[in-house]
Amino acid sequence: MNVVPLMLYAAAALAYGRHFARRSAGAGRAATMLLMAGALAHTFIIGMQTVTSGHIPVAGASPAVSTFVWLLALAYLYTEVTTGERAMGVFILPLIVVMQAIPALHPGHEDQAAVLHSPWFGVHVSSLLFAYASFALACVIGVTYMLLFKEIKAKHLGVFYERLPSLQVLDVMNRRAVVVGWIFLTVGIIVGTIWAAQARIIDPTDPRVQAMSLGDPKIFAALVCWAVYSFEVVALHMSGWSGRRTAWLSIIGFVIVLVNLVPISYFLTTSHTF
Amino acid sequence: MQILLVGVSYRTAPIEMRERIDFSTRLKPALQALAARPASREAVVLSTCNRAELYVACESPERAKADLVAFMSAFHGVPAAELSPHLYDQLDADAVRHLFRVASGLDSLVVGEPQILGQVKEAFATAAEEQVAGPLLTRLFHSSFAVGKRVRSETGLAEGAVSVSYAAVSLARKIFGDLKGRRVLVIGAGEMGKLTALHLKSQGIREIVITSRTAAHASALVDQIDGAVGVPWEALPAALTEADIVVTATGSATPILDRAQVAGAMGPHRNRPLFIIDIALPRDVDPTTGSLEQVFLYNIDDLQAIVQENLSRRSGEVTSAETIVDEEVGRFAAWLRARSAVPTVVALRQRFEAIRRSELQRLEPKLAGLPPDARARVDEITRLLVEKLLIGPTEQLKALPDSETMTLYADAVSHLFDLDHDGAGAATPPDEAGDPADRHRARRYPGRSRAFPGADDE
Numbered sequence: 001m002n003v004v005p006l007m008l009y010a011a012a013a014l015a016y017g018r019h020f021a022r023r024s025a026g027a028g029r030a031a032t033m034l035l036m037a038g039a040l041a042h043t044f045i046i047g048m049q050t051v052t053s054g055h056i057p058v059a060g061a062s063p064a065v066s067t068f069v070w071l072l073a074l075a076y077l078y079t080e081v082t083t084g085e086r087a088m089g090v091f092i093l094p095l096i097v098v099m100q101a102i103p104a105l106h107p108g109h110e111d112q113a114a115v116l117h118s119p120w121f122g123v124h125v126s127s128l129l130f131a132y133a134s135f136a137l138a139c140v141i142g143v144t145y146m147l148l149f150k151e152i153k154a155k156h157l158g159v160f161y162e163r164l165p166s167l168q169v170l171d172v173m174n175r176r177a178v179v180v181g182w183i184f185l186t187v188g189i190i191v192g193t194i195w196a197a198q199a200r201i202i203d204p205t206d207p208r209v210q211a212m213s214l215g216d217p218k219i220f221a222a223l224v225c226w227a228v229y230s231f232e233v234v235a236l237h238m239s240g241w242s243g244r245r246t247a248w249l250s251i252i253g254f255v256i257v258l259v260n261l262v263p264i265s266y267f268l269t270t271s272h273t274f
Numbered sequence: 275m276q277i278l279l280v281g282v283s284y285r286t287a288p289i290e291m292r293e294r295i296d297f298s299t300r301l302k303p304a305l306q307a308l309a310a311r312p313a314s315r316e317a318v319v320l321s322t323c324n325r326a327e328l329y330v331a332c333e334s335p336e337r338a339k340a341d342l343v344a345f346m347s348a349f350h351g352v353p354a355a356e357l358s359p360h361l362y363d364q365l366d367a368d369a370v371r372h373l374f375r376v377a378s379g380l381d382s383l384v385v386g387e388p389q390i391l392g393q394v395k396e397a398f399a400t401a402a403e404e405q406v407a408g409p410l411l412t413r414l415f416h417s418s419f420a421v422g423k424r425v426r427s428e429t430g431l432a433e434g435a436v437s438v439s440y441a442a443v444s445l446a447r448k449i450f451g452d453l454k455g456r457r458v459l460v461i462g463a464g465e466m467g468k469l470t471a472l473h474l475k476s477q478g479i480r481e482i483v484i485t486s487r488t489a490a491h492a493s494a495l496v497d498q499i500d501g502a503v504g505v506p507w508e509a510l511p512a513a514l515t516e517a518d519i520v521v522t523a524t525g526s527a528t529p530i531l532d533r534a535q536v537a538g539a540m541g542p543h544r545n546r547p548l549f550i551i552d553i554a555l556p557r558d559v560d561p562t563t564g565s566l567e568q569v570f571l572y573n574i575d576d577l578q579a580i581v582q583e584n585l586s587r588r589s590g591e592v593t594s595a596e597t598i599v600d601e602e603v604g605r606f607a608a609w610l611r612a613r614s615a616v617p618t619v620v621a622l623r624q625r626f627e628a629i630r631r632s633e634l635q636r637l638e639p640k641l642a643g644l645p646p647d648a649r650a651r652v653d654e655i656t657r658l659l660v661e662k663l664l665i666g667p668t669e670q671l672k673a674l675p676d677s678e679t680m681t682l683y684a685d686a687v688s689h690l691f692d693l694d695h696d697g698a699g700a701a702t703p704p705d706e707a708g709d710p711a712d713r714h715r716a717r718r719y720p721g722r723s724r725a726f727p728g729a730d731d732e
Contacts, residue, residue, distance in 0.1 A: 025427065152448060155576045157583065161448060162433065167547070168451035242545060242568050 001045050002066050002104040008038030009073070009097050016089035020163060028086045032077075035093070039073040046070055058125035062108030065261065067126070069100045072133040079137065079173065087163045091140045102262070118202070120195035127188035128222075132257050134181030135229070138174050139254030142247035145170040149244055171243040174250055175236055182229045189226060221260040228253045275315065275410055278335050279369035280342040280361060281327030284383060287360035295350045295357070297321035301400055304349060309406040313341035316408035318401040318415060320376070322393050324383060329373065331410040335365050370414060370606050374599045377422035379431060386431035386588045391422040413609065421602045428598060431591040434584030438577045439473050441584075442551050446474065446519055449549050449570060457481040459517035460502075461510070461531075462524030463491035466553050470521045471499060483513055487524070514539035520550045522558040532560040540568060553577075611680055612672040618684040619668050621693040626660045 015031030018024055046067060049057040057063035076092045079085070147160045148167055164170065199209045214220060232249040282292060297304045298321045308317040314330035321327075328346070332338035343361065347354040364372050372381070377394045379386040398415040401407035407415070426432045435441040450456050458479050460471045463486040471482055482502040486492035489506065496504040505513050514520065514535070524530060531550075536559070540548060547568045552559045557573055564571035634641070634656065641649055671687070674680040687693070 023428075023430070148448070152445065152570055155572065155579070157434075157580055162430075166447060166451035167449050243547070244567070 002042075002100060002107065005038045005042040005045065005069075006097065006100045006104045008034055008041060009069075009093060009100055012038060012089075013093035013097050016086070016093050019086060020090040020159075023163075028089075031086065031089055031093075032080065035073060035077060035089070039070070039077060042066075042070045042073065055119075055122045056126055058122065058129065060108050062103040062106055064125060064129060065099055066103035068129045068132055068261065069096055069103075071130050072096060072099075072136050075130075075133045075137055083165075083169075083173075085165050085169075087165065088140060088144065091144060092137070095136060095140070118195060118198055120191055120198060124188055124192040124195050127184045127191060131181045131184035131188055132254075132261060134177050134184065135250070135254045135257050138177035138181060138250040141170055141174045141177060142250035145174060145243060145247040146251075149247075167243060171246070174243075174246060178229060178232055178236070178246070178250055178253075182233050185226055185229060189222060192222075217264050218260060221256060221264055225253060225256050225260060228256060275331050275333060276335050276366050277369045277410065277414060278314075278330050278332050278338050278342070279327060279364040279372055280330075280339060280346070281320075281325060282357075282360045282362070283325035283327070283381070285381075286362055291352075291357075291360055292323070292326065294352050295326050295346060297326055297349075300349075301397075302404055305401055305404045305406045307349060308345065309404070311341060311345060313338040316411045317406050318398055318411050320394060320397040322390070325376070325381075327376075329369065329411060329414070331408060339363055366610075367603060367607050370417075371599060371603045373414065373418050374421045374602055374606075375596075377418040378425035378595055378599060379422070380425075380592065380595055380599065384436050385585075385592065386426075386433070387436075388432060391419070391426075394422070395419060414606070417602065417606050421599060424602070425595045425598050429591040429594040431588055431595045433591075434580075434587055436581055436584050436588070438553075438574065438581060439470060441577045441580045442470060442521075442572070443473055443477050445570070445572065445580075446549055447477070449547055450518060453478040454480060456518040457483065457516055458519045458521060459513050460484045460495070461520065461522040461558065462486055462526075462554070463488070463495040464523050464525065467521055467523035468495055468498065470523070470551065470553065471502070474519065474521075475499065475501075479519075483517065485510055485513060487526075511535065511539060515541065515544065518546060518549065520548065521553065522550070523553045524558050526554070526558060527556060529556075529560045530558050531563065533563045533566070536560075536563045536569060537566055540566060544568070551577075611674065611677055614677065615671045615674070615680055615684055618687050618693065619664075619671060622667075622687060622691055623664060625691055625693055626664060630656050630660050 012031050012034035015027050015034055019028035019031055046057060049063070056067065058067055072092070073096055076088070076096075080089065144160070144164055145167060148164045148170065151158055151161050152167070196209070196212050199206070199212075203209060212219065214223070228249065232246060232253065235249065236246060282295065284292070297319050301319060301321065304319055305317060308314055308319070308328070308330070313334070314332050316331040318329045319327070320329065328342055330338060330342065343354055343358060346352070346361075347357050373394075375381045377391055379388070379390055382390050394415070398407060398411075402412070435444045446453060446456075453474070456479055458471060458474050458481065460467045460482060463484065471484075475482060480501065482499055483505055484492050484495050484499070484502050485505050485507055486495070487507050489504075492504045496502045514531075515538075517539075522530065536548070536550075547570060550559055550563070550569065550571045552571065552573045555574065559571060559573075561571070561573075563569055634653065641652060644652070667687070671680070671683055674683060
């Protein structure tokens with residue numbers, strides 16, 4: 001089922017690519033339409049799953065990734081519609097396509113354990129996934145900032161100079177995405193702690209609950225993430241921190257997020273196996 | 275009716291000649307004078323510093339061309355013998371192609387320059403005001419605006435700064451986005467600095483700070499620029515810290531800003547980048563400054579290099595632009611052809627209608643006995659029948675691929691149906707071309723073509 005949005009996202013990715021390469025306005029509009037169609041299909045699927053199971057489909061690595069992609073698509077559509085900038089599409093869509101391929105090819109299923117039925121759990125995961133979507137945007141913006149910065153610094157003005165908005169605009173977008181992401185990350189981690197305490201009461205025998213400690217890779221990685229982004233949020237307000245450095249932080253932070261979301265979730269964690 | 279272009283441009287005439295035949299100060303009288311001449315039915319004059327071109331719609335191109343040369347010669351007082359070697363002329367599709375290329379910026383000194391499209395629009399607007407531009411030239415010029423717009427939006431022909439000044443402003447925009455809240459520091463009070471400052475001001479910069487080693491020069495410049503503020507030379511380090519963009523153009527033989535000074539201005543408390551435009555020769559700013567983290571340093575060579583890159587990128591876009599022009603010329607030619615079929619189609623339609631009417635008339639005694647709605651039905655049926663009979667041949671005629679075939683078929687239809695009308699496909703001018711009544715009819719006649727069903731598209 002996740003294949004349908006995947007196909008639409010892939011088509012949108014190609015359209016964004018064409019829009020970027022050939023400055024074709026038609027391709028740009030087609031790209032936005034395809035992305036909207038993909039997001040709509042995705043919304044429908046997630047909506048159905050929510051209605052069937054009673055909560056947002058996040059209890060499992062694959063459903064979580066799918067929900068993450070959905071949130072990212074919506075977040076990007078929001079920035080595109082409000083800023084009118086389509087240049088980012090060519091950078092964001094490939095990420096969306098690659099990520100969506102995971103749940104499409106490896107559907108997995110939702111874990112129905114009672115311990116997961118608490119609303120705290122839903123809030124915990126949704127909040128984190130939204131944070132990750134925001135960080136993904138920030139990362140892509142950071143990448144484009146670096147590309148544009150390099151072109152201007154090298155005095156070799158190429159395709160990024162032509163297509164991307166100004167360094168200033170990219171910097172502002174980066175900051176916003178990081179701050180929004182950090183807020184949701186903090187909320188998500190706090191709620192996660194609350195839920196973990198609750199889970200110990202509900203079902204102390206569940207091995208995953210027992211594994212929940214700072215030693216668990218997923219929890220540890222999440223805290224490292226939080227540290228990196230907290231540092232970036234503080235650095236944003238410190239003087240002497242250039243746009244380029246914050247761009248780097250956004251990129252590094254999201255790499256950690258990706259590592260946490262995929263390899264750790266699927267292979268290394270013992271507390272977050274679903 | 276054919277489209278004729280006669281003119282000169284920077285390609286065929288030096289500035290001394292172009293000066294003498296410049297219409298721009300006497301455009302309206304020129305248009306009126308052209309309209310009064312029998313050879314041209316419609317006229318538009320395009321006069322810029324690089325070209326003077328007359329676009330006319332005429333019945334007899336040879337006659338019109340001679341007439342236009344005589345007109346230009348007489349209007350400007352330049353002997354025809356002197357003028358002729360510089361003139362070029364184009365007819366029909368070639369004239370259309372020329373105008374489309376001009377409007378797209380393909381014929382400009384700097385390929386893709388933005389002013390020409392506005393100039394073409396103005397030229398047409400003036401002719402329209404003077405009621406000298408008829409339906410043929412109106413359609414032509416409106417198409418040229420569309421082509422110009424297409425080329426600009428679908429190719430990179432008009433992209434990228436092609437002057438040092440624009441390159442600097444474009445960079446400033448790419449770094450800072452909206453320039454409104456930014457501050458410019460101008461070091462040195464010479465002409466180059468002033469021009470760049472004024473250009474930046476026109477782009478939205480509100481705060482301009484000027485300093486010079488000679489205080490008097492600085493104040494003189496401050497007076498010339500609205501809203502600018504002068505600071506003493508000693509305050510340079512502080513001014514540097516506050517500035518976002520620095521323009522230096524002093525005559526100093528040695529650099530006035532070294533790396534340490536700029537690094538000091540970038541200090542620990544500064545988050546914003548610094549864009550330094552060093553247009554002085556010898557350079558005012560130590561080149562190693564460019565390696566500082568948040569400093570973008572551009573000297574005159576760097577800006578020139580960008581201009582060159584953009585120019586060569588534009589020339590790479592020429593092929594795509596020419597393709598678009600080709601497409602649009604084809605489209606316009608198809609419209610012209612369909613239009614030339616109109617007289618025949620109209621006459622045929624009129625003939626069929628006349629036959630229909632006369633038959634209904636003949637049958638009047640038999641129809642008189644019918645109730646009114648039955649009679650109306652009969653009327654409608656005959657009308658629909660005529661419509662159905664005509665629609666096939668009409669579409670076929672208008673879709674013919676070239677003018678010769680169209681003339682052939684139109685003549686055949688005229689002959690077969692014994693149609694009596696003017697100018698169906700024939701290119702021979704009426705001998706009474708000088709007769710005002712004829713010209714009035716010819717003027718009125720093309721105007722009606724818009725009202726005829728199927729005669730117009732788009």
